[in-house]
Amino acid sequence: MALSFCGKQICLNKKFLPPKRCQHGYIVLLPEIGEDVSDKKSIIAQKNGLPEFNNVTIENCRAAIAKQTLDFEAGVKEIEDKISKRPCEDIFSEVFQPLEELGSSLDATWGLSKTLYLGNSTLMPTSSYMSIHERAKRARVSKFNNRAIYNAVQSKLQDGKIRSSEEKRILQKFAIEGKLNGLELDSKGKVLLAEYLSKLAKERTSFKQKIEVATKQFSHIIRDKTVVREFPEGLLKALSPHPNDYLNAPWKITLNPHIYMPVMEYCPDREIRWNIWQALVSRGSIQRDRELITSIHLEEIRASRQDIAKLLGYSSYAEMSMETKMAGSVSKVQTTLATLLESAKPAQEEELKSLHKFATSRGFSFEKLELWDIPYWRRKQQKSEFNYNDNTLKEYFPLSNVLKGLFNLCEKLFNITIKQRNPYVRTEEKIRNQAALIFNFEPPIENQQSLLKFKEVQSLFNKFGYAMQHLLTQTNYSEVAGLSNIEWDAVEISGHIFGHWLYNKTVIDSISCHYQSGDKLPEDQFQALLNVREHMAGSNLCRELYLSSLDLELHSSKDFWLDIVKRLWPNYRDFTLHKIDAHPCSFTQIFTEEWGAAYYSHIWAQMIAADVYSAFHEVQGDEQQTTDVGKRFRDTFLALGGSEHPNQVFREFRGRDPSPKALLRSLGLRKSSNKK
Known part of the structure; x- marks a missing residue:
C-alpha cells in the first residue's frame, strides 16, 4: 500500500x-x-x-x-x-x-x-x-437530535438483523447520542434539559473568563541577572519584552504554561518560585481578587451536570460519562486507580527522600521539599546523576533524520510505503483519507537543520500514532473511521504506543544522527533517557491519580469541593495541603473543557498503551515475530477505528483483558514497590 x-x-x-x-x-x-x-x-x-x-x-x-x-x-x-x-x-x-x-x-x-x-x-x-x-x-x-432518525435506529437495533459489528457500533452511537440529547424525554423533560444546559453553558463561560483574567493579571518582574543565569536562551527570549536584547533585564514571568513550568525548573530563587506557584494555585479563590472567585461557578457546574444526569436516568454525572468510556463504570476506574496507587505511593515516598537528600547536599536548608521546590531540584538531580541535558540531546535529532527513522519504523511494522509526492499527480487510485500534522518546531537557522528537543521528538511520535490510526482505517463509514467513535479513554492509546518506541535502542539508533558528526546517540545518553523516564515516576503518577480521583469524586459526590480535596489529598500526595492552594478553582480541564468525569482517561490510555506495546517488547530481537505483532496491531487498533468497542479490539490484539502491570514496569514502579 x-x-x-x-x-x-x-x-x-x-x-x-x-x-x-x-x-x-x-x-x-x-x-x-x-x-x-x-x-x-x-x-x-x-x-x-x-x-x-x-x-x-x-x-x-x-x-x-x-x-x-x-x-x-x-x-x-x-x-x-x-x-x-x-x-x-x-x-x-x-x-x-x-x-x-x-x-x-x-x-x-x-x-x-x-x-x-x-x-x-x-x-x-x-x-x-x-x-x-x-x-x-x-x-x-x-x-443526533432527530426523532425520526432515532426511532429508525432503535427499530433496527431491536430487530437484531445487523450485518456487522461496524453497523452495530454506528447504530449504538446514534442511540447513545440520541439519549444524551434528550430524545427519550417527554416535553416537560426536554424543557428542563434545555434549562439545565443553558445554565451549565453560562456557568462554564463565567468560570473560563475569570480564570483567563486571573491568569493574565499576574506577572513577576526579574531584574537580577544572577536569577536567570541558568535560564535557556529560548526561555529568556520568551520572558524579555525585547527578544533581540534578551540578555538584559527586565524579564517578565507570567502564568502561561510555556512560561510557568520552565521558570519553575530553572529559577534558583525559592521565594520567586513560591510567589508564582501560589499565584497559580490560588486563581479563582478568595485569596485573590474577589471579583474573580470561581468557587460558586464550580459548584453550579457540578449541580447542573448532576441535574442533567438524573434527568437522563443516571445516578451521577460520572456514571453518565461512562456511557462513552472504555472502562465502562466508575467502580472499575476506581479499582484501577487504587491498584496503580499501591505501587506509586511508596515509590513517591522514596523519591522525595532521595530528592531532599540531593537538595540538602547542595545547600537546601529546609526540613522538607514543597511543591514549588520539586521542578527545580528534579531538573538538578537529573542533570547531576544522569548527565541529562536537553541542549546536548537535540544535537542528535535533526528533523529530517527523525522523520526518516519514523517512516522506516512504520513501513516495517505495518507493511506500508510512505513517500513524499512532489508534485502531486492525481491517478485513478483514490486516497482514502488525508491528514495534516502541524508542528511549531524551531525553523532551520542558516545552513543548520531544524533540531528537535527530545520532548518534541516524543510529540512527533505521539501525534504520528494518531495519524496512522486515521490513515490506515479500514471502515466503510466515517462515523466510525479513524478516531471517530472511539471511547474517550481509548483515544490516546495509539499515540502513547508510538511514544514507547523511543525507548527502544534500535529505533533510537534509526532516528538519531548528530547534525555535525553523524554519530548515533551514545549509549550513556540513551541510558539517561531511560533513567529520566523513571525519575520521579511515582510522584508524577500520584499527582495524576489524585486529579483523576478528584474529578470523579467531584462528579459523583454532593460534598463541598474543599471537603473532597481535604479527604483525598493525603491518600495520594506526600505534601502539605496549604490553605492558599485552591487548585480545583482553576481546574479548567474538567470545568470548562470536555474532561469532566473523564480526566482519568489520560492514565487509562497510558495503561492500555503500555500493555499493547509490551507485546512488541516480548518478541524484541525476533524480526518475524515483531512483524507479526505489527500486522496484528494494524489489523486491530489502526484498522478498526471506532467500529468495535476498544475492549474487544484489545482482546483481539492481546488475547486477554488489560493489566496495569506493563505501565508500572515501564515506569520502573513495580520493582520500586517490591523493593520497599
Missing part, C-alpha cells in the same frame, strides 16, 4: 507558525479533512495532496460554513421526511449513506478553519473561529 504523506512540507512552512514565542509550541492533528469530494466549489483547493492553506481566508471559510451548514440541516430534514412517510427498509442506504455525503464538505471546511485558527490566530482570530465552530457543531448535532 502506498501512503501519501506531505506533512514535512507543512512542518517547515514558517508562514503558518503562530506569532507568539514559545519553546515547544503545540501540535494539531487534522483528521477532519476527510476523503476527496467531488464538489468543485469546495474551498479546499489541493496541491501535493493537501489543502492550499495560503489561499484560504476567513471570508471563504465563513461563506462555505454558512452554506454547508444550511445544506446539511436541510438534508437531515429531507431524510426525516422520507423515513417519516413510510417504514425505513434499509437504514444504511436511506439514512447513514446520505449523512456521509452531506457531512464530507462540512467536516472538511470545519477542519480547515480549525487548522488556520490553531496555526495562526492572526489569520483566524478566536472570535471568527468560534462562530464557525459553534455553527458547524450545531448543524452536525442535528443528525
